[in-house]
Amino acid sequence: MNKNPIGTLDRRQFLFGTSLFAGTLGIPLFGAEVPQDGHNHSPNGVPQSHPFQFGNEPQRLRKSFYDFSDEEVRHLCAAVGYMRNGSKEKPLSVGSSLQWDQYAQMHAHHCTESGYDQVHWSWFFLPWHRAYLFFLERILADILTNVYGVDGSKFALPYWDWISHKDIPNTKERADRGRPSPFFGYDLTLENMVSGDDGLLVGGKPFDNLALWDGYRGPTIENPQMNPDSEKAQDSKDHISETIQYMSPQSIELMLLLDFQDFAGRATISRDDGQGVLEHYPHNNGHDWVGSRYGKNRDMGTLRYAALDPLFFMHHGNIDRIWSLYKRPQPDPDKTPWGKQSYTFLDLDGSSVVVTVKEIVKSITNVQYVPPRTPSQGIVAFQVAAEKSPGSAVSEIKESLAGEPTTLHSSPLTLNVNFGPRVKGLINTAQTKTNSSVSLLEITTGPIPFPGKFSVRIFANLTNANSKTSISDDHYIGSFRALDSEARMNEKDESISHTFPVLLGAANNKLYRITQRADSLKLTLVPVGISESANFRIPIKDIKLKVVQ
Numbered sequence: 001m002n003k004n005p006i007g008t009l010d011r012r013q014f015l016f017g018t019s020l021f022a023g024t025l026g027i028p029l030f031g032a033e034v035p036q037d038g039h040n041h042s043p044n045g046v047p048q049s050h051p052f053q054f055g056n057e058p059q060r061l062r063k064s065f066y067d068f069s070d071e072e073v074r075h076l077c078a079a080v081g082y083m084r085n086g087s088k089e090k091p092l093s094v095g096s097s098l099q100w101d102q103y104a105q106m107h108a109h110h111c112t113e114s115g116y117d118q119v120h121w122s123w124f125f126l127p128w129h130r131a132y133l134f135f136l137e138r139i140l141a142d143i144l145t146n147v148y149g150v151d152g153s154k155f156a157l158p159y160w161d162w163i164s165h166k167d168i169p170n171t172k173e174r175a176d177r178g179r180p181s182p183f184f185g186y187d188l189t190l191e192n193m194v195s196g197d198d199g200l201l202v203g204g205k206p207f208d209n210l211a212l213w214d215g216y217r218g219p220t221i222e223n224p225q226m227n228p229d230s231e232k233a234q235d236s237k238d239h240i241s242e243t244i245q246y247m248s249p250q251s252i253e254l255m256l257l258l259d260f261q262d263f264a265g266r267a268t269i270s271r272d273d274g275q276g277v278l279e280h281y282p283h284n285n286g287h288d289w290v291g292s293r294y295g296k297n298r299d300m301g302t303l304r305y306a307a308l309d310p311l312f313f314m315h316h317g318n319i320d321r322i323w324s325l326y327k328r329p330q331p332d333p334d335k336t337p338w339g340k341q342s343y344t345f346l347d348l349d350g351s352s353v354v355v356t357v358k359e360i361v362k363s364i365t366n367v368q369y370v371p372p373r374t375p376s377q378g379i380v381a382f383q384v385a386a387e388k389s390p391g392s393a394v395s396e397i398k399e400s401l402a403g404e405p406t407t408l409h410s411s412p413l414t415l416n417v418n419f420g421p422r423v424k425g426l427i428n429t430a431q432t433k434t435n436s437s438v439s440l441l442e443i444t445t446g447p448i449p450f451p452g453k454f455s456v457r458i459f460a461n462l463t464n465a466n467s468k469t470s471i472s473d474d475h476y477i478g479s480f481r482a483l484d485s486e487a488r489m490n491e492k493d494e495s496i497s498h499t500f501p502v503l504l505g506a507a508n509n510k511l512y513r514i515t516q517r518a519d520s521l522k523l524t525l526v527p528v529g530i531s532e533s534a535n536f537r538i539p540i541k542d543i544k545l546k547v548v549q
Helices: 070-087 100-112 123-148 173-177 233-245 249-255 260-264 277-291 312-323 357-363 377-389 421-431 508-516
Strands: 047-053 060-063 270-274 344-346 352-356 368-370 397-398 406-408 413-416 440-444 454-460 478-481 497-505 522-528 538-547
Touching: 047 070, 070 100, 070 123, 070 173, 100 123, 100 344, 123 312, 123 344, 123 357, 233 277, 249 277, 249 497, 260 277, 270 397, 277 312, 277 478, 277 497, 312 368, 352 357, 397 440, 406 413, 421 508, 421 538, 440 508, 454 508, 478 497, 478 508, 497 508
Parallel strands: 047 352, 060 368, 270 497
Antiparallel strands: 344 352, 397 538, 406 538, 413 522, 440 497, 440 538, 454 478, 454 522
16 A cells, blocks of 8 residues: 555645636647656656646547547547557557556556555545546547647547446447447448458548457447346346446435545545545446456456556546536645645656646646536436535534454354444434435444455345345345455555445435334345455454434
């Protein structure tokens, strides 16, 4: 994990109100290849790098991929295809930092590997990925201008609007013509082994027909929709059902009402970190739906390879869009250590540039998100609620439920819960605030040396629950989970803590319905997909019930 701990912050230092998007920009020329790895946190040495100068970047309007025109899809395919394969006129070395696989390595380093500053499970998750999108967008725009001769200043990355469209994204124009998503191949009717895709042109030049395709995705051209009925295993069916729930307008609206650390992540990534609900739910579940089915789960199904799939950037575009809708107070990058953290990305010539979180938050002002033109039912209300979300800090009440600390292994673990007057009083308070409260379980663990993905389901007053018990059972109240991370392997210090937020929902959630008719409460934690032979160990330090108003 990060070797630079961040100290405890006074709440007044932590918070500030901000609106993160506005402004205009320009674009330098496409440069020469510089075979550097693009990172300044490597344990094997620090490549030459320099501070990035934010300047007059063009305004970039990011739209839902569903609203992309055919021309915009062709431009996206051309630019991504060049980073993957280069061109005859302007070859791109496989060792160039601008080559697609090399750019994807940057994410692998900072999201899973020991020896690098890890950006998941903390408040660095959102700004790091914002910059990762920003610098890729500049590179792709520059390729369009200087390789294909079209106006790159108009280019912007699309976002995958899984709130409205829960499928491998397609455009409305193509769907209306009965054409499959270009993420399965741009124009499959033109491709043949003799002439290739030379009939597909941008700026008079051919582009890669399969630029957006990835062979490791789980959804197929026959079953591109997020549908439990398309899955084979019951666990997969359950997981997709839950994914649909957490990507709903109602769930996103609840997330936007939370305090920043519950929404975005904890303030440290050293000894006391924690995911926010945005990472914990739609982010993790989106990765899993796209890439997790078989064997070791490649590309989107594992952080090590996730950025190889072009859909990764559309997925994170929507995560970033939701952050842009967050109106609660956020950390002040001028007054907290958050803003001082620096990361290295790539300039247009492939050289390494250094930016701070403060610059990411305050200087990336040229990006705006265009609302989807064809939102699904319920999404309009979600957008209105997001815009009207109060800018004041939230108030929260929480009570500890857990007794003595214990350890979860690969078998189910039942905990006797503190169900005293204070906890009952908190539940009664939450249930009287039907329109303004959100409830969470805040689970604090010790070190987790298991490097693979894991998921732990939570059942209330069902002590015989096991890995075969369905999430449709009335006693299922939620889960906590994580994607893979090699950086966790060396965790041994028992003072390390991780926090997982389990979103229970509003006042009518299952836990409250169960406790209304119960004199006692037991929580059974059930690991899913973990073999008994696995070295799976999670110390459970505390479980708190939190009500946010």
